[in-house]
Amino acid sequence: MEIRKVGVIGAGQMGNGIAHVFAAAGYEVVLTDISEEQLQAAVNTIQSNLDRQVSREKISQETRDAAMSNITTTLNIADLGETDLVIEAATEREDIKVQIFASLLPHLKPETILTSNTSSISITRLASGTDRPEKFMGFHFMNPVPIMQLVELIRGIATDEETYQACLGVVENLGKTAASAEDFPAFIVNRILMPMINEAVYTLYEGVGSVASIDSSLKLGANHPMGPLELADFIGLDTCLAIMNVLHDGLADTKYRPCPLLTKYVEAGWLGRKTQRGFYDYRGETPVPTR
Ligand SMILES: CC(=O)CC(=O)SCCNC(=O)CCNC(=O)[C@H](O)C(C)(C)COP(=O)(O)OP(=O)(O)OC[C@H]1O[C@@H](n2cnc3c(N)ncnc32)[C@H](O)[C@@H]1OP(=O)(O)O
Numbered sequence: 001m002e003i004r005k006v007g008v009i010g011a012g013q014m015g016n017g018i019a020h021v022f023a024a025a026g027y028e029v030v031l032t033d034i035s036e037e038q039l040q041a042a043v044n045t046i047q048s049n050l051d052r053q054v055s056r057e058k059i060s061q062e063t064r065d066a067a068m069s070n071i072t073t074t075l076n077i078a079d080l081g082e083t084d085l086v087i088e089a090a091t092e093r094e095d096i097k098v099q100i101f102a103s104l105l106p107h108l109k110p111e112t113i114l115t116s117n118t119s120s121i122s123i124t125r126l127a128s129g130t131d132r133p134e135k136f137m138g139f140h141f142m143n144p145v146p147i148m149q150l151v152e153l154i155r156g157i158a159t160d161e162e163t164y165q166a167c168l169g170v171v172e173n174l175g176k177t178a179a180s181a182e183d184f185p186a187f188i189v190n191r192i193l194m195p196m197i198n199e200a201v202y203t204l205y206e207g208v209g210s211v212a213s214i215d216s217s218l219k220l221g222a223n224h225p226m227g228p229l230e231l232a233d234f235i236g237l238d239t240c241l242a243i244m245n246v247l248h249d250g251l252a253d254t255k256y257r258p259c260p261l262l263t264k265y266v267e268a269g270w271l272g273r274k275t276q277r278g279f280y281d282y283r284g285e286t287p288v289p290t291r
């Protein structure tokens with residue numbers, strides 16, 4: 001099946017990055033969200049990221065212009081009806097994702113492939129609530145999408161080979177590299193990465209180090225591009241907590257217990273960069289550690 005038109009649901013940091021890379025690769029993109037403000041912010045972010053790519057000679061002005069004209073936005077999910085592939089990238093909550101697929105299904109062509117960019121939630125369970133579990137899979141981009149090379153492809157128990165091959169072809173067209181992961185909580189990247197981030201929060205919680213010393217230890221001592229707390233703020237602390245809860249509930253092992261301090265930050269609404277405050281406070285010129 002030829003994939004030309006792609007629907008992206010959720011215009012947050014992942015949704016805007018996903019729309020960006022598809023549009024730059026020549027796909028028609030319909031981006032939807034529940035907030036007009038968020039859609040506008042996403043278009044602005046895509047435009048400035050494309051402009052920076054032009055100024056750094058990563059892409060031509062023509063590619064940038066074509067990419068911008070490939071993107072349309074809508075508040076009406078029914079406008080995704082004619083798409084060939086849908087990537088759901090809304091908030092990491094199963095109830096929200098289930099409700100999104102339920103409202104989308106009546107408008108879709110029977111052959112449309114449905115995917116989720118979920119970081120952790122069971123693809124098999126999400127698929128089972130739809131009319132096409134064989135045409136449903138996990139399509140997991142990494143943040144920031146325009147830069148990171150990997151896409152994890154996750155087959156649910158019912159996903160057919162044709163769907164997998166179609167998604168693999170799309171990843172190649174985007175110039176990215178696929179890794180296949182089985183459908184178990186948080187798949188590969190987050191099964192490994194998120195317990196490390198959670199352990200960094202425990203290290204802070206128990207007073208072993210400050211925010212600054214924990215981050216510089218991993219940057220200078222293990223050559224990580226970002227410290228774990230800086231990375232948690234970059235991902236979003238709500239998303240980090242949601243992933244730890246899926247690991248904890250899904251694998252029933254106390255080693256995945258989310259750190260109470262992570263929960264406290266989320267309860268405060270200190271979700272990281274997206275709310276201007278997390279383990280660092282981003283409201284000034286330079287980020288200031290909060291502990
Ligand atoms: C939670 C999940 O489900 C899965 C996940 O995604 S886990 C998170 C995975 N991501 C990571 O681990 C990211 C770790 N951090 C990094 O790799 C780097 O710090 C980084 C690439 C984000 C920034 O790199 P850097 O060298 O510190 O900064 P900088 O030189 O300014 O940026 C490098 C490039 O990234 C681009 N970039 C940085 N942040 C960006 C963003 N938010 N959006 C788009 N592009 C961005 C820059 O424009 C620059 O582009 P060029 O190479 O074309 O010039």
Ligand SMILES: NC(=O)C1=CN([C@@H]2O[C@H](COP(=O)(O)OP(=O)(O)OC[C@H]3O[C@@H](n4cnc5c(N)ncnc54)[C@H](OP(=O)(O)O)[C@@H]3O)[C@@H](O)[C@H]2O)C=CC1
Nearest residue numbers: 010011012013014033034035089090091092118119143235
């Ligand atoms: N952050 C990361 O590093 C990564 C995240 N992911 C996954 O990608 C998905 C999105 O994450 P991210 O972009 O960071 O999250 P954000 O919080 O940045 O964005 C989520 C967006 O979804 C919107 N949304 C919420 N409910 C609906 C709905 N019913 N219909 C349409 N849009 C809706 C939100 O709107 P509003 O703000 O109005 O609520 C918001 O714009 C999650 O599943 C996450 O696990 C995957 C890889 C990396």
